[in-house]
Amino acid sequence: MPNPTAAMLVIGDEILSGRTKDSNTNHLACKLTEAGIDLREARVVADETDEIIASVRALSDKYDHVFTSGGIGPTHDDITADAIGAAFGAHVDVREDARALLAAHYERSGLEFNAARMRMARIPEGARLIDNPVSTAPGFTIENVHVMAGVPKVFHAMVESVLATLTGGDPLLSETLRVNMGEGDIAGPLGALAEAHPELSFGSYPFMRDGVHGSNVVMRGTDAAQLVAVKTELASTLGVPVE
Amino acid sequence: MPNPTAAMLVIGDEILSGRTKDSNTNHLACKLTEAGIDLREARVVADETDEIIASVRALSDKYDHVFTSGGIGPTHDDITADAIGAAFGAHVDVREDARALLAAHYERSGLEFNAARMRMARIPEGARLIDNPVSTAPGFTIENVHVMAGVPKVFHAMVESVLATLTGGDPLLSETLRVNMGEGDIAGPLGALAEAHPELSFGSYPFMRDGVHGSNVVMRGTDAAQLVAVKTELASTLGVPVE
Structure with a gap:
């Protein structure tokens, strides 16, 4: 539901x-x-x-x-x-x-x-x-x-x-992969992953620190194990460590 | 306009x-x-x-x-x-x-x-x-x-x-009167003042500091002199100093 x-x-x-x-x-x-x-x-x-x-x-x-x-x-x-x-x-x-x-x-x-x-x-x-x-x-x-x-x-x-009086659904969980790559460099693999997992929501949020462009990629869904698996898959595709 | x-x-x-x-x-x-x-x-x-x-x-x-x-x-x-x-x-x-x-x-x-x-x-x-x-x-x-x-x-x-490309109107100015009285104690005089000056907007925002209930009364309009006059009038009605 x-x-x-x-x-x-x-x-x-x-x-x-x-x-x-x-x-x-x-x-x-x-x-x-x-x-x-x-x-x-x-x-x-x-x-x-x-x-x-x-x-x-x-x-x-x-x-x-x-x-x-x-x-x-x-x-x-x-x-x-x-x-x-x-x-x-x-x-x-x-x-x-x-x-x-x-x-x-x-x-x-x-x-x-x-x-x-x-x-x-x-x-x-x-x-x-x-x-x-x-x-x-x-x-x-x-x-x-x-x-x-x-x-x-x-x-x-x-x-x-x-x-306290309302009934909710499954809490929405999230995993974040932080990468030192600009959004433009991760957009392709991220888009493919989002298409393969329509049940999850994917967002990417750029930042700049010490002159380096980076992105936080946030994956949201209700299945904790799946989120970790998808995060690991993305890290592997991008060739970056998970943590 | x-x-x-x-x-x-x-x-x-x-x-x-x-x-x-x-x-x-x-x-x-x-x-x-x-x-x-x-x-x-x-x-x-x-x-x-x-x-x-x-x-x-x-x-x-x-x-x-x-x-x-x-x-x-x-x-x-x-x-x-x-x-x-x-x-x-x-x-x-x-x-x-x-x-x-x-x-x-x-x-x-x-x-x-x-x-x-x-x-x-x-x-x-x-x-x-x-x-x-x-x-x-x-x-x-x-x-x-x-x-x-x-x-x-x-x-x-x-x-x-x-x-830089847009034309605005008169900037909206504001004056704030800070009083050590709860909103419930100033609501009467404030309401009367708001009724007497429909061209201005009046808001009151409660705060609590050191256990004392206070309110910031904000008057907004485009005529600086009028705002000061109205603030002075309210302070006098409430029996508080303007600053």
């Missing part, structure tokens, strides 16, 4: 202006690869309701899972919950379970549980809450969309919470 | 598997912000012809400019030029101007100009070459799509080459 598929949707003007570097996509990519879920696409969109709605609908239709990051805080530009609710025609309001979590949190911390913070209890009807062990304000899952915070520490914790 | 709009399209399995962190989107975002071009969306797609074609068509229709990164090297997984040609119905083959550039480069460097390296001279009919002062193999512009390399050093150089 093929692995489940997924997409990432990053929501935030601060990424598009260059002010903030998105690190959540790479974190999710690594976690999904381990879990045997194929990340097929990632998008970054602005804090604009129509853009969020259009993207989440397109990605939700196309992939098994959609993970979102950003826009669920207390300020006026945090519009993700309402936009996702609108995308699925789900009513969005302060929900008692989320409100209770936040009330207890602010009670403990001595901070005022004001109207702005109450916004973080706005959850679409029918959604399941995603646990946030870092700062309490929950994410939520509606249909196949997992809505999470943008702050990396919180995003990481929520990804753990969600992945 | 509103600023021109743009989208970024990153092409590469290695980003989606988590092996490589994309830094090109952030680089482009910063450069476009300086140039007065609004980056509105970014996407990452796999090395798959159909995905590249669908994305480039959608983004090219929607935005004034599309910048792509990745997939123009010599190996079997470098399919960007052919996919972009297909997206616009343009014939793709080895082009004499690109071939001559590469032939001279490999002549100088003493490397073999083999069939794999010749692939890098495959350029869609009607495209303009993008200068690559780092490693010679050119990018190209077809319609409103600028096709560039994935290797960051080369991507950066190509972005410079392209931006």
Whole structure:
């Protein structure tokens, strides 16, 4: 059975202006690869309701899972919950379970549980809450969309919470052969190998160190022994050592 | 006149598997912000012809400019030029101007100009070459799509080459007010200010340092004096110093 598929949707003007570097996509990519879920696409969109709605609908239709990051805080530009609710025609309001979590949190911390913070209890009807062990304000899952915070520490914790509930396929494994040859010198044998093994994925990534052109050839698949065999075969064809 | 709009399209399995962190989107975002071009969306797609074609068509229709990164090297997984040609119905083959550039480069460097390296001279009919002062193999512009390399050093150089040819709007400027208050405590006044100044964009980004919750409030616009005035107004409302 093929692995489940997924997409990432990053929501935030601060990424598009260059002010903030998105690190959540790479974190999710690594976690999904381990879990045997194929990340097929990632998008970054602005804090604009129509853009969020259009993207989440397109990605939700196309992939098994959609993970979102950003826009669920207390300020006026945090519009993700309402936009996702609108995308699925789900009513969005302060929900008692989320409100209770936040009330207890602010009670403990001595901070005022004001109207702005109450916004973080706005959850679409029918959604399941995603646990946030870092700062309490929950994410939520509606249909196949997992809505999470943008702050990396919180995003990481929520990804753990969600992945514990999902069933993946076989983890995607990789082997890397590092050669001191330019991509142009290995392209022929590499292409032939890729054609002979359509079940594996082959990538080559050039680097330059101390004036020498080199390439990392990465082979990906789910069978560890096969990956080692193919790596050995390529090394032998290129006349280079395996390590 | 509103600023021109743009989208970024990153092409590469290695980003989606988590092996490589994309830094090109952030680089482009910063450069476009300086140039007065609004980056509105970014996407990452796999090395798959159909995905590249669908994305480039959608983004090219929607935005004034599309910048792509990745997939123009010599190996079997470098399919960007052919996919972009297909997206616009343009014939793709080895082009004499690109071939001559590469032939001279490999002549100088003493490397073999083999069939794999010749692939890098495959350029869609009607495209303009993008200068690559780092490693010679050119990018190209077809319609409103600028096709560039994935290797960051080369991507950066190509972005410079392209931006020199584009006309932007007013550079987007920003002011940041750093406050030792949580987002929930500033959300009210910030929302009111955002409503009073629809021509500006306001974002707030929480942080925690030494156990203290803080927020960076970022105001963006094109009028430097107005941004300082609005920052001063917000600081006064919150009862905090401007610096």
